[in-house]
Amino acid sequence: xxxxxxSIYDVIQDYRNQDGIYISTSNIISWGEQFGNDAEFVLNxxxxxxxxxxxxxxxxxxYIKVHVDHYVRxxxxxxxxxxxxxxxxxxxxxxxxxxxxILSLLEEVLGEQYGESRxxxxxxxxxxxxxxxxxxxxxxxxxxxxxxxxxxxxxKGRSNHDxxxxxxxxxxxxxxxxxxxxLSFQQYRISRMFSSKLSNxxxxxxDYEVQNHAKFNNQRLNVAKPMxxxxxxxxxxxxxxxxxxxxxxxxxxxxxxxxxxxFSSPDNRIKFENILLLKGIEIINRxxxxxxxxxxxxxxxxxxxxxxxxxxxxxxxxxxxxxSPLVYWWEVPGHNWQPLFSVANRxx
Numbered sequence: 150x151x152x153x154x155x156s157i158y159d160v161i162q163d164y165r166n167q168d169g170i171y172i173s174t175s176n177i178i179s180w181g182e183q184f185g186n187d188a189e190f191v192l193n194x195x196x197x198x199x200x201x202x203x204x205x206x207x208x209x210x211x212y213i214k215v216h217v218d219h220y221v222r223x224x225x226x227x228x229x230x231x232x233x234x235x236x237x238x239x240x241x242x243x244x245x246x247x248x249x250x251i252l253s254l255l256e257e258v259l260g261e262q263y264g265e266s267r268x269x270x271x272x273x274x275x276x277x278x279x280x281x282x283x284x285x286x287x288x289x290x291x292x293x294x295x296x297x298x299x300x301x302x303x304x305k306g307r308s309n310h311d312x313x314x315x316x317x318x319x320x321x322x323x324x325x326x327x328x329x330x331x332l333s334f335q336q337y338r339i340s341r342m343f344s345s346k347l348s349n350x351x352x353x354x355x356d357y358e359v360q361n362h363a364k365f366n367n368q369r370l371n372v373a374k375p376m377x378x379x380x381x382x383x384x385x386x387x388x389x390x391x392x393x394x395x396x397x398x399x400x401x402x403x404x405x406x407x408x409x410x411x412f413s414s415p416d417n418r419i420k421f422e423n424i425l426l427l428k429g430i431e432i433i434n435r436x437x438x439x440x441x442x443x444x445x446x447x448x449x450x451x452x453x454x455x456x457x458x459x460x461x462x463x464x465x466x467x468x469x470x471x472x473s474p475l476v477y478w479w480e481v482p483g484h485n486w487q488p489l490f491s492v493a494n495r496x497x
Contacts, residue, residue: 153192154178160199161490163206163466170491180489183476187424194421197413198462201371202357204283204325206254206466212356213251213258216281216323219354224277224319229263230270237275238267241294245493247283250467255281278309279321283465285355286472287451288331291322292338295351299343310343313350320351326463327355329362359463363398371411373447373460373474374401375422386430392442392455399456426457429475435484448472468493 154174164172181188204212217229226232238255242248259265280298285291298320299310312318332353340348360368377400378384387399401422412418429446436444443449447458449471461472469478469490480488 150178150181150189150192153189153196154181156196157192157199160196160203160205161464164464164490165467165493167467168493172489176487177489180487183487184424184428187420190417190420191424194413194417198411199464201411202462202464204463204465209251209283209325209466210254210258212325213255213281214262215356216354217255217258220277220279220321223352229259229265232277233259233265233267233270234273235275236267236270236277236279239278239280239294239298241280241298242282242290247465247467248281251281251283275318277319277321279323281323283324284326284461284463284470285322285324285331285335286328286359286459286461286470288328288335289451292335295320295322295335295339296342299339299347310347314347322351322353324353324355325465326357326359327353328359328459328461329365329368333362357463359461361459363395368406369410370401370406372462373422373425375426375457376401376403376419378423378426380423380427382427382430386433386446387455387457390455392453394451394453394455396455422460425460425474425476429458432475432479432484432486435486436481437483444475447474464490 151174154177157177158172158174161172164170177192181192184191220236221229221232224232224235226235238252240248240252256266256268259267278298280291280294282291299313300308302308309318309320313320336348339351359371361370361372361374362368375383409415409418412421426446433440433444433446442452445456445458447460450456450458458474459472460474461470463470464473464477469492471478471492476486476489478488478490478492479486480491
């Protein structure tokens with residue numbers, strides 16, 4: 150397993166280095182060994198997936214530059230200085246969240262690539278407002294912030310959503326990764342609270358798309374979403390869920406996706422998804438006392454949804470989302486489970 154562990158390490162070696170955490174090949178092997186006879190299979194499949202879904206700090210900086218260049222062109226600026234003087238990069242998240250880290254990288258990119266800084270333009274009047282984040286999964290955080298920002302009013306009592314409709318300002322949400330299902334929820338939410346015309350004027354941009362919408366056809370389904378199982382462990386667990394919404398979306402339909410482009414093969418997808426699911430149920434069964442209703446084997450989800458989790462496979466250098474399967478990040482004293490990715494700023 151040394152060789153495959155090395156291939157995984159080569160991809161994720163910068164994970165949380167800024168926090169003094171350094172993954173090693175022995176950590177990776179120890180994590181894999183928790184899957185027993187399936188250890189080598191799990192590591193091999195993960196080695197196939199990670200280059201598609203792990204964003205290193207260097208890659209994040211490249212993405213940020215692409216985003217900045219896109220907006221400079223979109224709004225027809227001849228210089229980066231003119232663009233920055235008119236642009237505010239919205240900062241609404243808590244200091245320990247991803248937005249602050251991305252804005253710090255943005256400052257690095259501006260300095261290294263353009264000899265500029267957004268800080269020196271903070272007091273200038275703004276026309277363009279850009280909300281950076283790493284991931285929209287369910288989208289609740291981004292949706293909450295978008296609604297809050299759109300409802301905000303200036304000293305004259307004019308709201309941001311009115312200014313957008315009058316063509317005075319623009320609002321963009323710029324992401325590394327976007328789930329199609331979560332995006333549709335947030336677009337509908339904005340349309341319902343304001344108007345579809347306003348929703349259509351918000352600029353959405355992302356680098357990697359997770360195609361997991363409940364109703365769309367011909368999707369990649371580049372998440373972990375097992376097919377319906379005859380395993381009594383799975384059926385017993387699923388039957389205990391008291392949630393009621395989206396039960397018909399809980400399992401992957403037969404012959405979907407039409408063409409496998411995410412996992413190494415259709416058969417390996419089935420095997421890998423079932424392993425993650427069963428291990429996730431095992432981890433949940435180790436919880437003493439009441440289990441929070443949003444905890445599912447394939448990641449945290451709205452407690453009202455009768456699904457197994459989002460199964461998100463998208464990881465960054467600074468943290469991984471709680472929408473990812475539990476096997477990757479669950480870390481609770483006494484639960485006898487070693488995570489692959491030790492997570493930051495998350496109650497365990």
